[in-house]
Amino acid sequence: MWTFKNNIAIATHCCFLLQSLTSRGINIIVLPLKTQQNRVFYRMISGKPGPLQREHRSKKRMHTASDCDANRNPVVKQVSVEGNIAVGKSTFTRLLGKTFTQWEVVPEPISKWQDVTSNTKLEDITSLTACGGNLLQLLYDDTVRWAFTFQTCSLLSRIKAHLEPSSEKMLKAKDPVKIFERSVYSDRYVFAKAVSEMHFINEVEWAIYQDWHNFLMQELGTRLCLDGIIYLRASPEVCLERSHRRDRLEEKGLSVDYLAELHRQHENWLIHRTADIHFEHIQNIPVLVLDVNKEFEDIAEEEEKLVNQVKNFIKTL
Structure with a gap:
């Protein structure tokens, strides 16, 4: 025992x-x-x-492309949409879902982070109860105290969302595609890495998080593999302005410095390819970079331009 x-x-x-x-x-x-x-x-x-x-x-065994071809449906193409906070990921994935009706879109599990107590039976949840169970709010209120807790919760909820079985409608589609709003890889190589380098989590917590991530990828990696990544790219200043416009309660204290750090991590991972990635298929994964500094929501010309780029990208996977 x-x-x-x-x-x-x-x-x-x-x-x-x-x-x-x-x-x-x-x-x-x-x-x-x-x-x-x-x-x-x-x-x-x-x-x-x-x-x-x-x-x-x-x-340091890495999952290879051949690993990802095993034990998963070879027909369904799995693609994640990555990008900074408030860059427009939810708007963009809704656009894809509306345009490609046979595709399946898996949204980021924000609602679960905003009410974690609804899924737990722990008795000692005084702080969470006082905040209505909103772990996202706690993170922004006291990042040093809650960063590690949030990142482990985020990782678990992303895995659960990724493991949800595909809909029968999508599986019957001629060319089925599953779109994820962020992934377990950005969870580690962007967000967890950023809070580690900003010293919001200490070395012990960072080591524990990486150990968990490595273990889970080793056990579930073939089911969490991606075929491609769509990177929505915009400046930290544009993201901050969009954050103010959408007026999400938890993001009231969001700073441009934090957005700049997240932007740097995205760039190192997906543009410069200098991030220390532990999974071979992610090191070499195809990436479609979309410049979304210009507004695109409900602007037909911009939406069509983005959709066509995605359509052509998916054909290459």
Whole structure:
């Protein structure tokens, strides 16, 4: 039997994760501690080094394109729409859903972040209850306190959204496409990385997050693979202005400095390709860059231009 002692926070995340995976029909088999897999898992949840720690870090096995071709429907093309806060991702994905009616659009799970207590039975939720269960609001109110909690919640909710089965209508389509509003990869290589470099999470929390991400990608990576990425690109100043216009309550204190840091992380990952990516298929993934500094919502000419670029991009995947 495992005892968590001083690692209650990690154990809690572990319990939530196991519950989520089993509810999705993924079998979790707990083996004796002497097995290799459990030694690694034990190291992750206990914080104690196991005999495979050195081996695990030295090999750094990456998921390859061939890995992604296995154990997933080869017909459905999976594409994520990436970009800064308030760049226009929701507006853009709604446009794609309206234009390509047989495609399936998976929105970012913001509503789950705004009411996390509706899905938990934890008794000690004083801070969350006081804020109406709005973890997103807590993040902006006290980033240092809530950044790690938010990033682990964000990662889990994105995985759950990605693992939702495709609709029967889409699967029957001639050329089925599934569009995700952001992905588990931007969660790590943009947002979690940004709060780490801005010192909103400490080195221990960053190490735990990366360990979880690596483990989940190793176990579920073939089901979370993408065929392409659409990067909506706009300046931090434009994004800030759009944020003010949409007037989302949690973003009242959003700063241009934070948006500039997120912009830098997006550019390093998708434009300059200088980010240290641990998954080969993401390192070499096709990227469509769309300049959305100009307004496009309800402007027919701009919408048509963007839609045509996406249509041609999807054909190449």
